[in-house]
Amino acid sequence: MPELPEVEVAARNLRRWAVGRRVRAVEPGPSAAVVLRPAGPRALGALGGARVTGVERVGKNLLVSLARGRAGAPVGLWSHLGMTGKWLHRKRADPAPRFSRVRFVLDDGCALHYADMRLFGRLRVVPGARFGEVPDLAALGPDPLRDGVDARRLRARLAKLRVPIKVALLDQGLLAGVGNIQASEACHRARIDPRRPASSLAPVEVGRLARAIVASIRYTLARFEEEGVASDRADIAYVEEPRTPNPFLVYGRAGERCPRRDGGVIQRVVQAGRATFFCPKCQR
DNA sequence: ACCCGTGTTCGCTG
């Protein structure tokens, strides 16, 4: 169930495992057709024999770029992990991990598995090898880690929205990569009540929120690095659950005390069908 | 059995 920090870890590990390697074979597993829809498993044929040239991430999306043949004609593999998608690194002879949907055999004796229990994730073969060349990704907003967050631009967008600020932050066209956890965490860092209409935020509050989004993502990534999930020894391009201890300040902490000196007890509410965690005392 | 789930998309409604 990845957001930007988890997908960033996945991108780093995939680079380490795959860049420079040639894809010897691509093997659809159980329910591969669901992951690969609408194109279906036949689309994978375009990747056989190709060499991996890079891995890009924008928001929660990964683009593995490859080059085919002598001319090096570029082709991309666009991956979105959905709720339970994972990239796994295994020896070629190892048995397929649980929920493996597609196996990519590399030329170094290893294999990459795309595993996905709930099948909300997607793999798509796309022409070209850059994110800018994928039309379906054109509507994504700026990536907070790569591009930063422009407070003035954010303020102009939020001014038109009546939805609660926390719900607005989940829109990938506003900012790419903020998910349900980071939205709660950022509102807490900015001391903003997640239930307030997005348009009600004062400029100074949008400024705090812009900084909070970047800070929360960097903090989460740093915690993952401490856990070692992005280390050379990691064999999963993801962050295993459950995370112990919970690395977040408010998410998943209903009933616990807010970490702030002037905080109260963290509450859980539901907004647009999703859980929101916040401190009613320090978030106004 | 029942409720919950780090995501996205579609259809309905006002």
Next chain:
DNA sequence: TCAGCGAACACGGG
């Protein structure tokens, strides 16, 4: 026309 909402997708885990 569109913002906003709930359901759907699919399958465990507590």
